[in-house]
Amino acid sequence: MVTDETNPAERLLLSGNEAVAKASLDAGVALGTGYPGTPSTEILEDFSRIGGQAQWAPNEKVAMEVALGASFTGARTLVTMKHVGLNVAADPLFTAAHTGVTGAMVIVTADDPGMASSQNEQDNRRYAQAAGVPMFEPSDSQDAYDFTLRAIELSERFRTPVLLRVTTRICHSKTVVIPARTVSAPQKPEFNRDIKSRVMIPAYARPAHRRLREKLTQITDWNERSDLNHTIKGNDDLGIIATGISYTHAREAAPEASFLKMGLTWPLPIKTIENFVQSVARCVVVEEGDPILAESLRAAGLAVESKPEPYRFSELNVSRVRRILSGDTSDDPPAPRGKPPALCKGCPHRVSFEILKRLNCIVAGDIGCYTLGVLPPFEAMDTCICMGASIGVGLGLRHVLPDEEARRVVSVIGDGTFVHSGITGLVEMVYNPPRTGHVVLILDNGTTAMTGLQEHPGTGRKLDHQPTNRIVFENLAKSLGIERVEVLDPIKDAEKFERILTESLKSEELCVIIARRPCLLAAKKIREYEQQFAEADIHE
Amino acid sequence: MSNTVTNVVIAGLGGQGVLKASDILASAAFRTGLNVKKSEIHGMSQRGGSVASDVRFGDEVLSPMVPRGEADFMVVLATDQVEVNRGLLRESGVLICPDQIDENAVSNRRSLNVAMLGVLSNHLEIDLPIWLGAIKANLPEKAHDTNIEAFKAGRNATRDAR
Ligand SMILES: Cc1ncc(C[n+]2csc(CCOP(=O)(O)OP(=O)(O)O)c2C)c(N)n1
Ligand code: SF4
Numbered sequence: 001m002v003t004d005e006t007n008p009a010e011r012l013l014l015s016g017n018e019a020v021a022k023a024s025l026d027a028g029v030a031l032g033t034g035y036p037g038t039p040s041t042e043i044l045e046d047f048s049r050i051g052g053q054a055q056w057a058p059n060e061k062v063a064m065e066v067a068l069g070a071s072f073t074g075a076r077t078l079v080t081m082k083h084v085g086l087n088v089a090a091d092p093l094f095t096a097a098h099t100g101v102t103g104a105m106v107i108v109t110a111d112d113p114g115m116a117s118s119q120n121e122q123d124n125r126r127y128a129q130a131a132g133v134p135m136f137e138p139s140d141s142q143d144a145y146d147f148t149l150r151a152i153e154l155s156e157r158f159r160t161p162v163l164l165r166v167t168t169r170i171c172h173s174k175t176v177v178i179p180a181r182t183v184s185a186p187q188k189p190e191f192n193r194d195i196k197s198r199v200m201i202p203a204y205a206r207p208a209h210r211r212l213r214e215k216l217t218q219i220t221d222w223n224e225r226s227d228l229n230h231t232i233k234g235n236d237d238l239g240i241i242a243t244g245i246s247y248t249h250a251r252e253a254a255p256e257a258s259f260l261k262m263g264l265t266w267p268l269p270i271k272t273i274e275n276f277v278q279s280v281a282r283c284v285v286v287e288e289g290d291p292i293l294a295e296s297l298r299a300a301g302l303a304v305e306s307k308p309e310p311y312r313f314s315e316l317n318v319s320r321v322r323r324i325l326s327g328d329t330s331d332d333p334p335a336p337r338g339k340p341p342a343l344c345k346g347c348p349h350r351v352s353f354e355i356l357k358r359l360n361c362i363v364a365g366d367i368g369c370y371t372l373g374v375l376p377p378f379e380a381m382d383t384c385i386c387m388g389a390s391i392g393v394g395l396g397l398r399h400v401l402p403d404e405e406a407r408r409v410v411s412v413i414g415d416g417t418f419v420h421s422g423i424t425g426l427v428e429m430v431y432n433p434p435r436t437g438h439v440v441l442i443l444d445n446g447t448t449a450m451t452g453l454q455e456h457p458g459t460g461r462k463l464d465h466q467p468t469n470r471i472v473f474e475n476l477a478k479s480l481g482i483e484r485v486e487v488l489d490p491i492k493d494a495e496k497f498e499r500i501l502t503e504s505l506k507s508e509e510l511c512v513i514i515a516r517r518p519c520l521l522a523a524k525k526i527r528e529y530e531q532q533f534a535e536a537d538i539h540e
Numbered sequence: 541m542s543n544t545v546t547n548v549v550i551a552g553l554g555g556q557g558v559l560k561a562s563d564i565l566a567s568a569a570f571r572t573g574l575n576v577k578k579s580e581i582h583g584m585s586q587r588g589g590s591v592a593s594d595v596r597f598g599d600e601v602l603s604p605m606v607p608r609g610e611a612d613f614m615v616v617l618a619t620d621q622v623e624v625n626r627g628l629l630r631e632s633g634v635l636i637c638p639d640q641i642d643e644n645a646v647s648n649r650r651s652l653n654v655a656m657l658g659v660l661s662n663h664l665e666i667d668l669p670i671w672l673g674a675i676k677a678n679l680p681e682k683a684h685d686t687n688i689e690a691f692k693a694g695r696n697a698t699r700d701a702r
Contacts (some may be wrong), residue, residue, distance in 0.1 A: 140604070173578060174576070175578075213561065317608075
């Protein structure tokens with residue numbers, strides 16, 4: 001590592017998430033929006049802590065739209081989400097690639113290869129290609145810092161949203177950062193009408209798509225000349241093309257090899273890559289997840305080796321890269337079998353699953369701490385797909401099952417998840433009610449527990465825990481015309497809870513039961529926030 | 541190159557302070573001017589499942605993860621997590637577990653994580669003031685005294701035994 005002796009910058013030990021937050025603050029990002037999701041959550045929390053304006057949106061789609069609006073004024077914006085969040089935000093993403101931005105919009109997509117805390121293993125590098133937006137892939141926190149700044153520059157220069165694609169190991173690993181890079185000061189936000197760029201009716205969208213492709217060609221040329229992809233000369237027998245965290249594993253696994261480390265991985269600097277491939281006898285692409293880079297290079301006619309199929313799954317590490325390089329496709333040694341997570345002792349969700357089990361319900365479940373209701377001793381969950389799916393899936397089951405079975409179906413959803421994407425499910429229930437009615441159980445523990453106790457619109461507090469307007473679920477449900485709406489404390493009113501659920505299932509009506517009691521870990525904090533607020537109120 | 545990098549794995553259960561301990565260790569190594577990388581998976585650790593964190597330091601550290609069988613030191617906070625993680629340790633590696641310190645020496649069980657760092661400190665070339673600085677930088681002020689006491693208890697309990 002080299003520092004400029006005349007201007008020795010500070011030296012920090014930061015996680016990738018902290019590095020993105022710091023770079024955003026240093027670059028004058030005016031607004032950070034996002035939705036919690038492991039491993040991306042800490043970026044906005046940290047951005048807020050160090051003084052940035054950060055806010056949680058109800059879901060990723062809204063987060064991206066808010067940032068897009070802000071970036072139309074010339075402001076610099078940051079949007080953060082986990083990999084599946086980008087599925088939710090894909091609609092604005094694809095069209096934002098057409099409209100482009102005026103200021104900067106950096107979208108952090110945090111993938112979770114190996115699924116430490118996710119419901120699927122999906123490689124979001126495909127979104128860069130599909131939507132037609134440039135993509136950076138940092139290899140450590142220093143890169144995360146530098147690439148955030150460079151993504152802001154690129155976004156402004158080419159007026160396009162930019163993806164910063166990170167993975168769990170980048171987000172949560174701490175490495176040394178020297179924040180030496182600087183960027184120009186941000187523009188002052190102002191509104192300049194630009195209808196043809198921002199109103200995507202077909203007549204304006206057709207030329208916009210052509211402009212988008214033209215931009216990608218220009219960015220390719222720029223990438224060919226940029227220092228974002230650099231070569232490390234080793235011996236000529238083995239060349240390795242690596243991106244993201246894989247680069248660090250590969251350098252350790254094969255210190256003697258030549259390397260092409262890529263930073264801006266879409267659009268591909270094919271000429272740069274071709275020169276590298278030609279400079280070595282054997283060229284292997286080392287990438288985590290799907291063999292996307294290798295396939296693209298082969299499609300471009302480059303003779304590169306890809307990893308064998310087993311290495312599509314899970315994370316890479318030094319030993320796995322050694323095995324890739326030696327062509328070893330035997331099974332991975334078994335991973336240490338640790339103790340699986342479980343609902344905390346005294347968690348309010350426990351009672352709900354005990355009752356659901358006793359009543360032999362068919363449970364269309366959802367995502368959160370309460371998904372652990374699927375494991376023993378409860379084993380009281382029958383489906384879990386994506387956030388919000390419990391309601392639609394429950395309704396689908398109700399529509400076609402014989403009445404006897406249909407009457408056992410309950411949709412179980414957490415409060416955070418309900419706000420994220422359960423509300424439209426409730427609308428569907430009112431619009432297309434099943435013959436046998438339906439029961440939606442909202443497990444309202446007053447927080448987004450799963451991802452580390454974030455606020456959401458149902459808690460009445462913002463990202464920084466300051467009070468704001470609160471969405472009241474029972475009022476919302478009643479306003480939709482649902483008559484049977486019950487609110488109870490799952491622990492204090494356990495008997496009543498069981499009785500009401502039994503009656504609701506029999507009633508053949510549309511029912512919403514809200515089991516409201518704070519998460520054990522959140523309860524103390526919630527009391528503190530409320531106390532602070534009450535004190536602030538008195539002093540005003 | 542691997543000779544110049546020190547590999548430490550800290551393992552335990554969610555809620556035991558595994559990540560706090562690895563933060564303190566990484567911070568201490570960082571303060572000596574070395575290159576440091578620290579890595580872990582902490583998705584579900586809140587719910588009491590297994591947690592492990594890797595800390596690597598030296599002149600140049602590449603991957604943030606300690607390769608299996610290459611840990612020089614393994615600090616395990618929960619005795620039932622020893623077998624689970626044993627494969628991470630190199631043959632000549634040092635295992636550090638709670639039964640190496642007298643239970644009564646650590647007045648507050650919640651500081652066990654820091655007490656175990658005290659045990660580890662006897663094997664590393666990091667000076668006491670640096671350790672204390674790292675502890676202070678990673679914990680709220682009201683926790684400083686108990687944790688420094690725990691650190692010293694761990695350090696003294698095993699000082700002669702090494
Ligand atoms: C689209 C999407 N965004 C984010 C996540 C990450 N995530 C998993 S569960 C969850 C919310 C959990 O909150 P809640 O429903 O209140 O349940 P709790 O964990 O509090 O029991 C989130 C945000 C996800 N899985 N999918
Ligand atoms: S963190 Fe809260 S919601 Fe999650 S299992 Fe523990 S008590 Fe329950």
